Amino acid sequence: MVSCCTLNTNVNNPVKDYLENINKAFESRVRLGIMSVLMVQDNVDFTTLKDTLKLTDGNLASHLRALEEAEYLQVQKQFIGRKPNTTYCTTQAGRKAFMSHLDALEQLILNNRQNN
Numbered sequence: 001m002v003s004c005c006t007l008n009t010n011v012n013n014p015v016k017d018y019l020e021n022i023n024k025a026f027e028s029r030v031r032l033g034i035m036s037v038l039m040v041q042d043n044v045d046f047t048t049l050k051d052t053l054k055l056t057d058g059n060l061a062s063h064l065r066a067l068e069e070a071e072y073l074q075v076q077k078q079f080i081g082r083k084p085n086t087t088y089c090t091t092q093a094g095r096k097a098f099m100s101h102l103d104a105l106e107q108l109i110l111n112n113r114q115n116n
Contacts, residue, residue, distance in 0.1 A: 021104035023097055025070045030055060030063045035090065035098045038073070043087045064088060072097060 026032055033053045037044055044052075050060050067073045072094030076087045090098070 019108070021100060023101040025067065025072065026098060026101045028063065030059065031067060034063060034067060035094070038088060038090045039095065039098060043089045046086045049088065067094070
């Protein structure tokens, strides 16, 4: 019996190469959204991210913390008047990692379209 799901184990398996370049830090929809917003705007505050991505405070905070711990985001806390304001921006490493991730996804998609 021949399986339709046999994995190509050739040394030069391009799908395997693309998958190796996909960054697990950006696997979730929320983290993709956060990085996408921050790639087009220099600094974004917490409330804007929350409203744009339609997330709860806790959900957004946990994903921001993970990206900060990976050193993909930089956090700036300040007061505007008497109100605290937290803004986020990408680090150079974060921009580079996210662009590499997007390139890997794009190559994976293009490769699959060419094979179909």
